[in-house]
Amino acid sequence: MMVIETTKPEETFELGRKMGLQAVPGQIICLEGDLGVGKTVFTQGFAKGLGITGPVNSPTFTILQQYEEGRLPLYHFDVYRIGDISEMDEIGYEDCFFGEGVTLIEWPQLIEEILPEHVTRVLIEKDLEKGFDYRRICVEERI
Numbered sequence: 809m810m811v812i813e814t815t816k817p818e819e820t821f822e823l824g825r826k827m828g829l830q831a832v833p834g835q836i837i838c839l840e841g842d843l844g845v846g847k848t849v850f851t852q853g854f855a856k857g858l859g860i861t862g863p864v865n866s867p868t869f870t871i872l873q874q875y876e877e878g879r880l881p882l883y884h885f886d887v888y889r890i891g892d893i894s895e896m897d898e899i900g901y902e903d904c905f906f907g908e909g910v911t912l913i914e915w916p917q918l919i920e921e922i923l924p925e926h927v928t929r930v931l932i933e934k935d936l937e938k939g940f941d942y943r944r945i946c947v948e949e950r951i
């Protein structure tokens with residue numbers, strides 16, 4: 809496990825960018841942490857690392873946003889507003905999870921039952937005693 813501390817959004821973006829540079833086909837990254845911790849900031853950096861130039865935002869109302877212009881396809885899920893797990897089937901999540909692209913999932917705990925065993929887990933937490941913009945980020949490879 810790796811722990812990174814950031815004190816501004818740019819540093820979380822930069823961690824995402826570095827991981828995007830290293831991303832491999834079929835990789836699944838679960839982004840855990842409360843609302844507003846920086847999961848989307850991380851994703852934006854990750855997309856940059858993959859060579860995606862367009863805007864990347866949280867796909868809250870569509871669950872899945874797909875980007876094809878990078879080094880690898882990026883599937884960005886934000887399942888915060890999912891009603892039922894069957895919505896994932898309707899989206900065709902298996903083509904993403906088990907395809908040649910990279911999958912990033914915000915709020916993975918809401919779709920626990922369909923998550924594969926081998927994922928990269930990124931947990932972002934605040935610690936207000938260390939300042940409003942402080943984030944503790946744990947990266948854990950489940951192999």
Ligand code: ADP
Pocket residue numbers: 814815816817818819820821841842843844845846847848849850866914940941942943
């Ligand atoms: P989430 O997707 O987890 O709900 P967002 O990435 O949309 O959160 O928003 C995170 C917010 O926190 C942004 O407004 C960002 O500027 C701010 N922020 C402050 N400090 C940090 C930090 N160290 N890392 C990431 N975001 C930070």
Ligand code: MG
Pocket residue numbers: 847848866886914
């Ligand atoms: Mg978000």
